[in-house]
Amino acid sequence: xxxxxxxxxxxxxxxxxxxxxxxxxxxxxxxxxxxxxxxxxxxxxxxxxxxxxxxxxxxxxxxxxxxxxxxxxxxxxxxxxxxxxxxxxxxxxxxxxxxxxxxxxxxxxxxxxxxxxxxxxxxxxxxxxxxxxxxxxxxxxxxxxxxxxxxxxxxxxxxxxxxxxxxxxxxxxxxxxxxxxxxxxxxxxxxxxxxxxxxxxxxxxxxxxxxxxxxxxxxxxxxxxxxxxxxxxxxxxxxxxxxxxxxxxxxxxxxxxxxxxxxxxxxxxxxxxxxxxxxxxxxxxxxxxxxxxxxxxxxxxxxxxxxxxxxxxxxxxxxxxxxxxxxxxxxxxxxxxxxxxxxxxxxxxxxxxxxxxxxxxxxxxxxxxxxxxxxxxxxxxxxxxxxxxxxxxxxxxxxxxxxxxxxxxxxxxxxxxxxxxxxxxxxxxxxxxxxxxxxxxxxxxxxxxxxxxxxxxxxxxxxxxxxx
Amino acid sequence: xxxxxxxxxxxxxxxxxxxxxxxxxxxxxxxxxxxxxxxxxxxxxxxxxxxxxxxxxxxxxxxxxxxxxxxxxxxxxxxxxxxxxxxxxxxxxxxxxxxxxxxxxxxxxxxxxxxxxxxxxxxxxxxxxxxxxxxxxxxxxxxxxxxxxxxxxxxxxxxxxxxxxxxxxxxxxxxxxxxxxxxxxxxxxxxxxxxxxxxxxxxxxxxxxxxxxxxxxxxxxxxxxxxxxxxxxxxxxxxxxxxxxxxxxxxxxxxxxxxxxxxxxxxxxxxxxxxxxxxxxxxxxxxxxxxxxxxxxxxxxxxxxxxxxxxxxxxxxxxxxxxxxxxxxxxxxxxxxxxxxxxxxxxxxxxxxxxxxxxxxxxxxxxxxxxxxxxxxxxxxxxxxxxxxxxxxxxxxxxxxxxxxxxxxxxxxxxxxxxxxxxxxxxxxxxxxxxxxxxxxxxxxxxxxxxxxxxxxxxxxxxxxxxx
Numbered sequence: 001x002x003x004x005x006x007x008x009x010x011x012x013x014x015x016x017x018x019x020x021x022x023x024x025x026x027x028x029x030x031x032x033x034x035x036x037x038x039x040x041x042x043x044x045x046x047x048x049x050x051x052x053x054x055x056x057x058x059x060x061x062x063x064x065x066x067x068x069x070x071x072x073x074x075x076x077x078x079x080x081x082x083x084x085x086x087x088x089x090x091x092x093x094x095x096x097x098x099x100x101x102x103x104x105x106x107x108x109x110x111x112x113x114x115x116x117x118x119x120x121x122x123x124x125x126x127x128x129x130x131x132x133x134x135x136x137x138x139x140x141x142x143x144x145x146x147x148x149x150x151x152x153x154x155x156x157x158x159x160x161x162x163x164x165x166x167x168x169x170x171x172x173x174x175x176x177x178x179x180x181x182x183x184x185x186x187x188x189x190x191x192x193x194x195x196x197x198x199x200x201x202x203x204x205x206x207x208x209x210x211x212x213x214x215x216x217x218x219x220x221x222x223x224x225x226x227x228x229x230x231x232x233x234x235x236x237x238x239x240x241x242x243x244x245x246x247x248x249x250x251x252x253x254x255x256x257x258x259x260x261x262x263x264x265x266x267x268x269x270x271x272x273x274x275x276x277x278x279x280x281x282x283x284x285x286x287x288x289x290x291x292x293x294x295x296x297x298x299x300x301x302x303x304x305x306x307x308x309x310x311x312x313x314x315x316x317x318x319x320x321x322x323x324x325x326x327x328x329x330x331x332x333x334x335x336x337x338x339x340x341x342x343x344x345x346x347x348x349x350x351x352x353x354x355x356x357x358x359x360x361x362x363x364x365x366x367x368x369x370x371x372x373x374x375x376x377x378x379x380x381x382x383x384x385x386x387x388x389x390x391x392x393x394x395x396x397x398x399x400x401x402x403x404x405x406x407x408x409x410x411x412x413x414x415x416x417x418x419x420x421x422x423x424x425x426x427x428x429x430x431x432x433x434x435x436x437x438x439x440x441x442x443x444x445x446x447x448x449x450x451x452x453x454x455x456x457x458x459x460x461x462x463x464x465x466x467x468x
Numbered sequence: 469x470x471x472x473x474x475x476x477x478x479x480x481x482x483x484x485x486x487x488x489x490x491x492x493x494x495x496x497x498x499x500x501x502x503x504x505x506x507x508x509x510x511x512x513x514x515x516x517x518x519x520x521x522x523x524x525x526x527x528x529x530x531x532x533x534x535x536x537x538x539x540x541x542x543x544x545x546x547x548x549x550x551x552x553x554x555x556x557x558x559x560x561x562x563x564x565x566x567x568x569x570x571x572x573x574x575x576x577x578x579x580x581x582x583x584x585x586x587x588x589x590x591x592x593x594x595x596x597x598x599x600x601x602x603x604x605x606x607x608x609x610x611x612x613x614x615x616x617x618x619x620x621x622x623x624x625x626x627x628x629x630x631x632x633x634x635x636x637x638x639x640x641x642x643x644x645x646x647x648x649x650x651x652x653x654x655x656x657x658x659x660x661x662x663x664x665x666x667x668x669x670x671x672x673x674x675x676x677x678x679x680x681x682x683x684x685x686x687x688x689x690x691x692x693x694x695x696x697x698x699x700x701x702x703x704x705x706x707x708x709x710x711x712x713x714x715x716x717x718x719x720x721x722x723x724x725x726x727x728x729x730x731x732x733x734x735x736x737x738x739x740x741x742x743x744x745x746x747x748x749x750x751x752x753x754x755x756x757x758x759x760x761x762x763x764x765x766x767x768x769x770x771x772x773x774x775x776x777x778x779x780x781x782x783x784x785x786x787x788x789x790x791x792x793x794x795x796x797x798x799x800x801x802x803x804x805x806x807x808x809x810x811x812x813x814x815x816x817x818x819x820x821x822x823x824x825x826x827x828x829x830x831x832x833x834x835x836x837x838x839x840x841x842x843x844x845x846x847x848x849x850x851x852x853x854x855x856x857x858x859x860x861x862x863x864x865x866x867x868x869x870x871x872x873x874x875x876x877x878x879x880x881x882x883x884x885x886x887x888x889x890x891x892x893x894x895x896x897x898x899x900x901x902x903x904x905x906x907x908x909x910x911x912x913x914x915x916x917x918x919x920x921x922x923x924x925x926x927x928x929x930x931x932x933x934x935x936x
């Protein structure tokens with residue numbers, strides 16, 4: 001891993017310059033990033049040098065003590081709706097592009113820990129979508145099978161990591177954007193309790209629900225990055241101090257009493273196998289009624305929360321600009337229709353459903369669900385872009401509305417070799433309990449948790465993981 | 469007090485029948501309740517007998533153990549937007565009247581404790597107002613000086629208690645309705661943390677902000693009733709379990725660095741005296757910037773929350789009915805205009821202001837404010853009904869939006885003999901700290917905390933207090 005490489009005398013200057021040159025070779029065509037890349041922008045030589053210089057300064061300030069820089073020289077990718085000084089923020093819309101004057105709060109914490117930001121990643125425009133195809137920079141290719149979607153909206157961050165281009169990546173997650181692409185790319189996606197990680201410096205999707213999420217190759221890395229980022233930010237009004245919650249260890253898992261696979265039998269088989277593996281690992285699986293979860297999931301898309309997207313970027317999208325994605329425009333501009341009366345009525349419904357959900361969590365410690373109920377092809381999404389998108393959100397949409405924490409984890413691949421992922425969902429502030437489950441799950445399944453390079457899962461690589 | 473009277477052999481049947489006959493004599497004219505009374509309905513003989521029979525049954529179920537019925541035979545008044553079986557609920561609109569099939573949750577707790585509901589009290593229609601004049605049943609008369617308003621919206625509950633007609637009363641409080649009338653009637657008004665007392669069975673004003681409030685003659689009674697009512701209600705989606713909060717004892721009080729008295733010098737003088745008394749009692753008073761509080765107060769009236777009132781009763785108010793109050797109709801029906809986008813934008817502003825308010829509470833334990841900055845006459849309200857109303861809410865409107873707890877307390881009367889009240893405002897779940905402050909305040913000021921009967925403050929009376 002990266003830290004070991006440095007401890008053994010590796011030099012960030014050489015290793016990271018090499019990495020960037022590799023990326024430029026693989027991702028750029030004629031000096032421009034290729035269509036459908038994970039990346040929207042890559043650090044140029046000046047940008048990288050500046051980061052490396054700052055890193056050396058930080059090290060000197062710490063008298064050369066590497067332990068004060070826990071991410072010393074570790075390369076990461078940042079979703080392009082999160083501000084990073086030295087890179088334009090596009091939110092996957094070229095005409096929206098601007099040069100931020102400040103790092104997002106989460107990014108500043110990564111820099112302070114020594115991380116190097118390699119570039120900004122592609123996404124469903126304005127983080128509106130779970131598909132990874134709604135971008136004028138091209139649909140991000142799934143590294144396991146290019147006929148299938150990579151998932152979104154944090155598609156680029158997930159694929160850059162899954163392809164071994166960085167050691168970890170940041171995404172965002174409002175309706176599942178930090179979990180769905182984890183499931184489709186065989187990586188870990190940690191979406192902590194809303195407010196645990198500051199969203200200051202993130203282009204809002206639904207500001208009252210947005211989360212910064214962490215992608216990593218394994219649970220230990222995800223937990224490590226999370227702990228660095230979970231810092232209360234007085235200047236973000238949705239940032240929250242962790243209350244004195246006693247976390248319940250996860251023993252009993254709620255699974256849906258009835259499920260709908262939208263014709264994807266492979267996904268169903270993979271989930272059944274995962275359930276059997278969870279039972280074999282000693283967990284008690286209990287069928288519970290998912291009706292309140294599904295109703296809350298529907299409320300997110302049919303209710304007033306799209307007005308939050310309109311409040312953020314609606315007026316910008318009213319313009320006629322070639323870089324605006326039609327589907328995204330249609331969804332968000334419809335958000336100006338609702339009335340305040342309807343917004344409050346939906347909020348009452350939400351509170352009622354949240355109450356029912358709390359009652360469900362008195363029976364189980366966590367939910368154990370497929371990250372998505374289907375793994376669609378690019379073609380399927382093209383044919384029904386809105387419908388397939390909402391099918392994808394079945395097990396993710398309700399999570400932030402209900403103030404829950406969740407981790408998406410790789411499970412055993414499907415019989416057709418596509419990745420399959422499960423998600424464990426717990427009450428607020430249960431990140432440690434989720435991490436303990438994930439560690440146990442990983443140990444039981446013994447899956448290869450290394451990136452794909454040229455279509456081959458690596459067993460060992462310098463670009464593997466943060467924590468050895 | 470009532471409980472002592474029963475312990476000394478008094479009989480609820482005789483005492484309460486006597487009380488009701490007195491009330492019927494004083495409040496009814498030709499068989500109808502007089503215009504401007506505190507009451508909209510009084511228990512008739514059948515209703516009272518039924519309550520007394522049930523009380524005897526409860527006592528028998530408890531083998532005659534009076535300690536199991538802590539409010540045994542204690543007469544109380546309930547604001548007429550709170551459902552009580554056996555009484556119609558009008559919300560001060562005769563055409564809205566209906567016979568509830570169930571007690572409000574809070575009322576059922578009072579009955580279980582042995583309380584007797586004497587009647588339902590007058591209010592600003594649909595709890596929309598802080599004046600006590602917006603009712604087709606007449607403006608409730610202030611017992612200290614009939615030229616002045618009694619305050620609202622829980623006007624009838626406050627005046628019935630202040631006049632010695634009951635031992636305690638329930639009101640509701642969205643923007644100050646449980647505090648303003650306490651201030652104008654020399655009684656205690658406890659508005660606990662939103663969600664502490666269930667609002668199931670209450671006609672909503674702003675459902676996300678509404679609180680049931682307690683009026684009592686002294687702090688001990690208010691605290692006692694509060695403890696009986698602060699029961700988590702699974703069926704009210706806004707009911708909350710008290711989190712494990714460590715209450716800060718109140719030592720440092722924040723007072724406004726600048727204040728506005730709308731021409732009411734008497735009120736200003738009384739507040740200055742109250743501040744001096746608080747200092748003399750050992751509290752440290754610190755001037756703080758009230759801008760975020762005032763901005764949040766303005767947001768309540770100018771922002772989207774009026775859409776909640778529309779969601780509750782807006783369609784009803786679109787009708788042309790003689791019993792509908794014009795001012796109330798105008799305010800609430802305007803609530804359908806706002807968009808969901810504006811509602812979310814206001815919610816973001818609220819979150820920002822709440823963050824600033826949290827920062828203010830890191831400097832002080834509580835706020836110490838005049839309950840209202842002015843004590844207007846009926847005439848002044850008539851001349852500018854909306855303007856004076858919003859002036860009244862200056863120190864009350866922001867409290868529920870910021871999720872705070874508050875207690876309105878009698879202070880020394882003004883030089884013109886009108887009551888003057890102060891309010892202490894603390895973070896959520898600080899009811900015990902508020903009660904400790906209030907006990908100390910009462911002990912220091914040695915005010916007469918007995919009701920007015922025929923214009924005279926009583927020193928002793930059977931109708932005084934619950935707790936001896």
